Amino acid sequence: MAGTAGETPELIKVHSGAVEVPYDWHCGPYWSRFFRGLRDEKKIYATKCPSCGRVYIPPREVCGPCFARMDEWVEVGPEGVIEMFTVVRLPYTNPSTGEPLSVPYTDVYVRLDGADTSLMHWLDETDEKKIAVGMRVRAVFRDKRTGTMHDIEHFKLI
Amino acid sequence: MPRPVAIIGCGQTKHLSRRRDVSQPELIAEAAWKAMEDANVTPDEVDAVVVGNMQGFGGVAQPDLWIGDWIGAPGKPVMRVTTGGTTGGTVAQAGYYHVASGLHNVVLAVAWEKHSDSKESGATTGLGHVGFGAQVNLFRCGMGLKGFIATSGVGMAAGVAVYQAMYYMHRSGCGIEHFDMVAAKSRRNAAKNKYAHLQWPNCTPEDIAKTEMVAYPFRYGHVCPASDGAAALVFADGNTARKRVRTPAWVKGLASITDEENQLISESGGGVGIIDSSEQMGARVAAQKAYKMAGIRDPQKEIDVAELYQPFPNQELLFAEKLGLFDEGKAWLALEKGETDIDGRLPCDPSGGVMSTNAIGAAAMLRILECALQVMGKAEEHQVPKKVNIAVAHGWGGSTNYNTVTVLGSSPD
Numbered sequence: 001m002a003g004t005a006g007e008t009p010e011l012i013k014v015h016s017g018a019v020e021v022p023y024d025w026h027c028g029p030y031w032s033r034f035f036r037g038l039r040d041e042k043k044i045y046a047t048k049c050p051s052c053g054r055v056y057i058p059p060r061e062v063c064g065p066c067f068a069r070m071d072e073w074v075e076v077g078p079e080g081v082i083e084m085f086t087v088v089r090l091p092y093t094n095p096s097t098g099e100p101l102s103v104p105y106t107d108v109y110v111r112l113d114g115a116d117t118s119l120m121h122w123l124d125e126t127d128e129k130k131i132a133v134g135m136r137v138r139a140v141f142r143d144k145r146t147g148t149m150h151d152i153e154h155f156k157l158i
Numbered sequence: 159m160p161r162p163v164a165i166i167g168c169g170q171t172k173h174l175s176r177r178r179d180v181s182q183p184e185l186i187a188e189a190a191w192k193a194m195e196d197a198n199v200t201p202d203e204v205d206a207v208v209v210g211n212m213q214g215f216g217g218v219a220q221p222d223l224w225i226g227d228w229i230g231a232p233g234k235p236v237m238r239v240t241t242g243g244t245t246g247g248t249v250a251q252a253g254y255y256h257v258a259s260g261l262h263n264v265v266l267a268v269a270w271e272k273h274s275d276s277k278e279s280g281a282t283t284g285l286g287h288v289g290f291g292a293q294v295n296l297f298r299c300g301m302g303l304k305g306f307i308a309t310s311g312v313g314m315a316a317g318v319a320v321y322q323a324m325y326y327m328h329r330s331g332c333g334i335e336h337f338d339m340v341a342a343k344s345r346r347n348a349a350k351n352k353y354a355h356l357q358w359p360n361c362t363p364e365d366i367a368k369t370e371m372v373a374y375p376f377r378y379g380h381v382c383p384a385s386d387g388a389a390a391l392v393f394a395d396g397n398t399a400r401k402r403v404r405t406p407a408w409v410k411g412l413a414s415i416t417d418e419e420n421q422l423i424s425e426s427g428g429g430v431g432i433i434d435s436s437e438q439m440g441a442r443v444a445a446q447k448a449y450k451m452a453g454i455r456d457p458q459k460e461i462d463v464a465e466l467y468q469p470f471p472n473q474e475l476l477f478a479e480k481l482g483l484f485d486e487g488k489a490w491l492a493l494e495k496g497e498t499d500i501d502g503r504l505p506c507d508p509s510g511g512v513m514s515t516n517a518i519g520a521a522a523m524l525r526i527l528e529c530a531l532q533v534m535g536k537a538e539e540h541q542v543p544k545k546v547n548i549a550v551a552h553g554w555g556g557s558t559n560y561n562t563v564t565v566l567g568s569s570p571d
């Protein structure tokens with residue numbers, strides 16, 4: 001028998017190691033144009049629906065409600081308005097590194113001038129009392145740009 | 159019209175941070191056996207099985223391929239459904255469809271999560287993502303585009319709850335103190351539910367208000383736990399239901415709706431998710447369809463109890479409004495008056511809800527299960543002190559865009 005009477009039998013745990021999930025993502029023509037715009041021109045490009053006129057950022061091919069193909073490109077920003085924000089104070093784990101995130105930092109939804117959807121990014125201000133919905137902000141581009149969302153470093157209050 | 163279908167059996171496990179006492183199939187089997195016993199059916203009488211958990215969580219892949227024998231289904235059809243946070247709601251609705259179609263008479267639906275077995279970042283930080291993150295944060299730590307897309311798929315309720323809360327406060331005029339009230343009510347209700355995870359008898363809003371701010375406007379006390387647990391339901395056709403149990407919980411109406419406006423950017427490059435994350439029109443549309451099917455004209459008057467998917471306290475308020483239980487922007491006023499208390503006019507989450515117990519794959523099924531218990535009068539200490547004729551269950555998840563609504567009733571007509 002497994003154990004002596006009166007003892008709780010030991011429960012065994014088996015540990016399995018780390019799993020990697022490498023894969024490629026092909027951005028396609030719309031996101032590629034968006035990232036090229038950030039990298040090469042420091043400009044933010046969006047697409048406009050020919051049917052309802054809504055301007056999408058990040059740009060995409062299809063307007064869902066209209067099921068219409070968008071092929072008109074428009075420039076939006078680099079200034080806009082804070083739609084919503086939060087200051088994160090919990091140092092939860094960064095899934096990329098397994099390290100705790102450094103806090104505090106501020107997330108914002110920015111409604112860029114000329115856009116009908118909002119872009120999620122960071123704000124370089126972490127005092128809730130100094131931030132309000134409706135404040136104007138501007139994108140700060142990095143000097144060295146590689147064609148990613150990192151090419152905008154953060155937004156700053158104007 | 160589909161033929162009448164009822165829930166005749168409910169089973170759930172005790173929920174804890176770590177169910178280290180059992181293996182994953184043993185955890186699932188515990189709920190499945192309880193449901194079959196409750197339904198007064200043997201495994202031989204079950205025609206088909208629907209299962210589901212959150213994809214990749216619990217450190218296992220394709221559990222549908224090995225779980226059948228553990229839950230009384232050898233030699234039977236087993237279908238797996240997984241729709242993120244709504245998984246349990248979708249599994250239950252698929253169980254309903256199996257019977258309503260006339261293809262099967264008795265169907266077992268099982269949903270679960272064993273979070274604590276997960277070591278992968280998507281699961282362990284998933285709730286952090288839901289609550290506080292935003293995928294763009296991750297760029298800061300050196301995440302590239304691929305990681306951005308990956309987290310879009312994995313933790314992509316990312317940051318939504320915080321933003322939802324901010325939008326909801328902005329729209330409705332409610333304050334953080336109302337989130338404290340929802341959280342305290344959930345903890346108190348959970349203390350009456352022997353299966354619930356975070357139980358706190360006599361918890362007050364002041365207790366919650368003392369907890370640390372983690373991401374404005376959320377305090378630590380506003381956050382759901384990550385639970386290990388499983389839930390199971392037995393669905394049966396009308397004739398079988400009447401023969402097997404005294405009070406079946408009849409499925410009166412149901413719907414599930416995806417709403418891309420509320421979906422964050424996903425692997426398809428689709429999803430707008432950046433309009434207003436408290437909009438959740440999918441919940442409103444799903445409720446309208448389910449109510450129409452159930453013959454409900456005035457949900458504010460006809461619904462007796464609601465189980466809403468509320469891992470964060472703003473969600474109980476805004477989804478109660480989207481489900482038509484209160485006027486738009488007014489649920490927090492009803493909360494102040496005690497209308498949503500367990501003994502109130504329209505109790506919301508008398509079980510303690512997802513705020514208190516969140517085994518993700520099971521959480522949306524538990525909303526339906528808890529409604530079934532209320533209809534059957536079997537909720538024990540957290541039974542609402544009135545006759546329950548109609549109960550509504552809600553699930554929220556997918557990629558933050560998906561809603562399930564299920565209406566149960568005490569009579570099939």
Ligand SMILES: [Zn+2]
Nearest residue numbers: 049052063066
């Ligand atoms: Zn359009």
